[in-house]
Amino acid sequence: MLSVHQLSRTYGSFVAVDNVSFSINKGEIVGLLGHNGAGKTSIMKVISGYLEADTGRVTVDGVDLQNSPKLVQKSLGYLPESLPVYPEMTVADYLDYAADLKGLKGEEKASELRRAIKATDITEKLLVPIATLSRGYKQRVGVAQAILGRPKLLILDEPTNGLDPEQTQHMRDLICEVAKDATVILSTHIMQEVEAICSRVLMLNAGSLALDAKLDELRASHHLLLQTSLNKNDVLAMADWGEIDSVKLLHTVEGGSEFRVALDNSAKPKLVAARIAAFIVAQNAELYALQPEQRNLETLFKEVNQGYKKEGLNHAA
Numbered sequence: 001m002l003s004v005h006q007l008s009r010t011y012g013s014f015v016a017v018d019n020v021s022f023s024i025n026k027g028e029i030v031g032l033l034g035h036n037g038a039g040k041t042s043i044m045k046v047i048s049g050y051l052e053a054d055t056g057r058v059t060v061d062g063v064d065l066q067n068s069p070k071l072v073q074k075s076l077g078y079l080p081e082s083l084p085v086y087p088e089m090t091v092a093d094y095l096d097y098a099a100d101l102k103g104l105k106g107e108e109k110a111s112e113l114r115r116a117i118k119a120t121d122i123t124e125k126l127l128v129p130i131a132t133l134s135r136g137y138k139q140r141v142g143v144a145q146a147i148l149g150r151p152k153l154l155i156l157d158e159p160t161n162g163l164d165p166e167q168t169q170h171m172r173d174l175i176c177e178v179a180k181d182a183t184v185i186l187s188t189h190i191m192q193e194v195e196a197i198c199s200r201v202l203m204l205n206a207g208s209l210a211l212d213a214k215l216d217e218l219r220a221s222h223h224l225l226l227q228t229s230l231n232k233n234d235v236l237a238m239a240d241w242g243e244i245d246s247v248k249l250l251h252t253v254e255g256g257s258e259f260r261v262a263l264d265n266s267a268k269p270k271l272v273a274a275r276i277a278a279f280i281v282a283q284n285a286e287l288y289a290l291q292p293e294q295r296n297l298e299t300l301f302k303e304v305n306q307g308y309k310k311e312g313l314n315h316a317a
């Protein structure tokens with residue numbers, strides 16, 4: 001659906017986006033996660049055609065953005081970081097104008113306006129100037145213009161930024177609803193946002209893509225934490241077992257040591273755990289603890305920002 005290939009963007013000599021590649025399939029909701037200044041907005045601006053890349057290629061449904069910008073822009077909706085730029089216009093006039101810009105006409109325009117207004121629940125604000133709207137309503141107006149014309153790709157830059165918890169929930173529900181007919185990429189620096197609505201996460205660190213992973217895969221741990229009194233060398237030798245990738249000594253605990261056991265991708269954690277337990281018991285050693293390691297986005301985010309290598313993270317996930 002969306003393909004981004006070796007994208008780079010500099011501002012003067014500063015590299016804001018550094019050789020970023022990813023592709024997104026139809027129907028996915030993908031979260032672009034990163035600290036302030038990581039490059040999220042720059043990537044979204046490039047994908048939506050508002051900013052030129054220095055190098056790299058963006059295609060939407062096989063159409064090249066650089067060669068056919070108008071065609072690509074017709075198939076996407078964009079909620080920019082800073083909201084509607086016509087504060088003096090009423091919501092109705094602004095949406096009418098946005099529909100014209102998207103080339104909507106006649107009955108299609110009318111029905112699309114009705115749909116976007118209903119989906120974002122802004123009927124009661126239609127005759128109000130945008131300047132007087134609360135942050136939450138401005139955000140809804142921004143989303144309403146983004147979904148006009150049923151875009152195949154929706155690009156949302158920090159869609160819940162500044163919203164209160166109730167508005168945030170409303171916006172998340174709306175995004176999930178819209179995603180039934182569209183592919184969505186949204187940027188955020190809030191991990192819970194990604195956990196709540198995304199099926200996949202792209203983590204950026206200083207302009208580079210540090211992690212690209214499905215949330216399901218992240219949740220399914222391929223590491224076991226083991227505490228045992230068994231001789232250290234016997235535990236480390238488990239790395240030679242077929243289903244185990246590596247064993248690392250973490251630290252010593254009372255009466256033994258703690259290890260992280262990394263499993264092969266094809267290994268079944270429960271079966272390997274049972275085998276380890278049986279082995280330790282057969283050696284007459286104590287098994288103090290053996291459990292899957294919990295890895296959540298927060299842990300990974302910290303690791304990314306502490307400079308973990310992309311390979312290491314993918315492996316860890």
Ligand SMILES: Nc1ncnc2c1ncn2[C@@H]1O[C@H](COP(=O)(O)OP(=O)(O)OP(=O)(O)O)[C@@H](O)[C@H]1O
Pocket residue numbers: 011014016034035036037038039040041042043081189
């Ligand atoms: N027009 C510009 N001129 C110079 N530097 C810029 C410009 N726009 C962005 N930058 C810099 O590029 C880097 C990436 O900015 P970008 O807005 O893409 O990050 P971001 O991840 O969206 O950040 P935030 O979460 O704060 O919105 C930042 O260091 C920013 O200061």
